[in-house]
Amino acid sequence: MPWGGGACAPPPHGLRNGASMARSRQRISLVGLTGGIGSGKSTALAYCHELGAAVISSDDIVHALLSRGDVIEHVREHFGDAVVDGAGGVSRPALAGIVFADDHALHWLEDLLHPYVRTAVDEWAATQRAGRQLPSLLVVEVPLLFETGFEKTFDYTILITAPDEERRRRLSAKLTDVEFDRRVAQQMAEEDKILRSDFVFRNAGTRKELKEFVGQTVASILAGGTAETEGSGSESPP
Secondary structure (H helix, E strand, C coil): CCCCCCCCCCCCCCCHHHHHCCCCCCCCCCEEECCCCCCCCHHHHHHHHHHHCEEEEEEHHHHHHCCCCCHHHHHHHHHHHHHHHHHHHHHHHHHHHCCCCCCCHHHHHHHHHHHHHHHHHHHHHHHHHHHHHHCCCCCEEEECCCCCCCCHCEEEEEEEECCCHHHHHHHHCCHHHHHHHHHHHHHCCHHHHHHHHEEEEECCHHHHHHHHHHHHHHHHHCCCCCCCCCECCCCCCC
C-alpha cells in the first residue's frame, strides 16, 4: 500500500464484495476507527462527525460501564476496594494504575468489558439505522480494534498511525516515557495494524492533512470504494 501525500487515491481493486454499497436504512456502512495512543484518532472521529457520520467512542462506552452496578461489583471482587472511589464507583485512575502495569490484570479487564462494548455498539448501530434522519456513516472509535478481533464487526477499518516519537511528544504532559512505552508494548505493532486496515493515514503532519484524508476516505466509502488506501502527512503539527 503506497503512501500518498495525504490524499485518498481511487481504489485500485474495484468494489468491495463486487457490489455497490449504496446507503440504505439497512446498509449504512459501519466503520471501525482505530490507532495507538497519541495517534490522533479522536480528532479523526470528530472530522467524521463533521461530515455527517454518527460517531461513538468505545472509551465513552467503557466510562459508562464503569458506573454500572454489576460491572463495579466484578471489578471490586477482582481488584479489591482500592479501585472503588468514595461514591461507590470505579476510580478510573486507580484502575488504570493497576492494569497498565500488569498485563494479566489488563487482559482480565478487557475480557470483562469487551462483550459489553460489542453489545453496546450493536445496539447503538441498530438505533442509528432505525432513526428518522439517517447518518451518512456509522463510525466507532475502538483503540483495541485488532487486538480484540473486533474488526470483523465492521464493513471498513481506518487506522490513524504516527511515529512513536511523535506520539510520545504529544502525550508528554500526560504520560512519562516509561508509561508510554508500557502502553505501546501492550498493543499490536503499528506495522501489523497497517496490514490489517482498509484505510491508513500516517499522522505526522498538520490537522488540515488529516482532515483532508478523512474527507476523501469518507467519500470513497460512500461511493462503494475498497480497501488498501493510505495517506500521509509530512509537516510537524503546530
